[in-house]
Amino acid sequence: MYKLFLLVGCLIVTGRATAFKADYLVLSWTAQSGLVAEYHAVVDLPIDFKNKASAVPSDNVQLLASDGILIDEVSLKNQLITRAEYHGHEQLDGQLLLNEEIVFVVRAPRGMVKQLSLPISVDKNQTRFDFSNLVRNARYKAVLPTQPAAGNPDNRVNLLVMGDGYTANQENDFNADVDSIIAYMQTFEPYQSYSEFISFDRQFTASNQPGADKPAACFGNDAVTVDTAFDASYCIASIRRLLTVNSSKIYTAAAASPDWNEIIVIVNDTEYGGSGGSFSTFSTHASANDIFIHEYGHSFTDLADEYDSAYPGFPACSDINGPSCEANVTDETNRNNIKWSHLIEPSTPVPTPETSQYNTVIGLFEGARYQELGRYRPKNFCNMRSLSYDFCAVCQAAYVFKLYQVPYAQGSPLSLLEPGTASPADTTPTTMVAVPMTFSVDTLQPSHHLDVSWWVNGVQQTSNSDGQISQSFVFQPNQVGQQNIKIKVQDHSPMVHSSRQAELPEFEFQWQLNVVPFNDLIFADDFEQLP
């Protein structure tokens, strides 16, 4: 079973998550120095950790209570490698570099975490570190003023845009560059249709000098060294276009917006360059933001690269023997067992020839995930293979499932029903016979309509696909008493094949309505005492 499709069931909206005092800890690990706490701050976060279980060895950072109960896990898959990927001719020019220093952030409710262990791939013994010692020994500490964010920040993917190489008087340039990357992202599907699901936050940090370092190893006589807030530099590992910033400094500064889910960094330099990994970094060169569109496919949607330039040593995957491949790559060649078989027309051969006849269809194209043979991609050209293309239907559907896959960093589920917007707000309201009563809940709105149904006492009253989220009911004298009113909402996304839409989660909200006879409410309101 394809893992993204396991999220089935009904999620009930309970209300707005409240903010908790949380530890925000930036940690680094190298083979030489081991685990080092770089920075600690106390922040306000809408954290809501519910799922607790005994810890079993895993390839994540584990946060544990003193009794060995697992509180949360932090994946480091994006922290282990730096992705040097650029516009190539037919495919991406891709190169992956193993990071010698792994930098990551842990966010947890204060006092709850007692121990921390590293992923098996980093520490095969999963040694447990005392969490309060890490906090106590952090090299830098801060207690930040807390700023309650607008809206329902806990019900969005929080994408934090930061900048490097902008001087104090270039804040307007930074804001214009942020506006342009947001606008650019929204020209790409699936990001465009689900733009309301993303909260774009921005944080300006002034640098002493503009631009980025250009070491002589790549730039010769044009080499420059500049003093910037986050040490932006091209020519990492002697690759001219590989542009990175200091991860530890970025994560430390990001503590001022601690509820981020993804971070992107714009470097104020027109030289083409960028990188992916812990976060996406790219320059202000006109084509560099294409790198971000692709890297977000890795970091948020967990998509694999579909190009075939060799990267020896990259962990293998197999949908037949495990561990499973990412949503957009497979080694399965039996048509019926291919995880995107529902998207392959009977007339499309499997494997599918790389000829122009099949450029627009989903099939099984050989060559993906750094292998020319034995690994297959769904479409001949997709953004995960070449920056000049859109995302294919398989990648788009994976994004939609990922949006609804919970929890995010703060442990709060993203809900189609906006927390705190139910009307009436009182979930046990009273109404009179024969008087219309209107119920509504605001929804998180993709560009298409949501499927909405209204129920009274478990009996469906309405079903519509026009996203109607407000409904009036009138009750008869024989309905005096308790009435259960329920709204159910589901996203039958056009980006998900009809055979899989039912696997998207359904969200509901309900009221226990007390229907009283006409006269009762008048007397209850002291009507007879009015002058």
Ligand SMILES: [Zn+2]
């Ligand atoms: Zn890639």
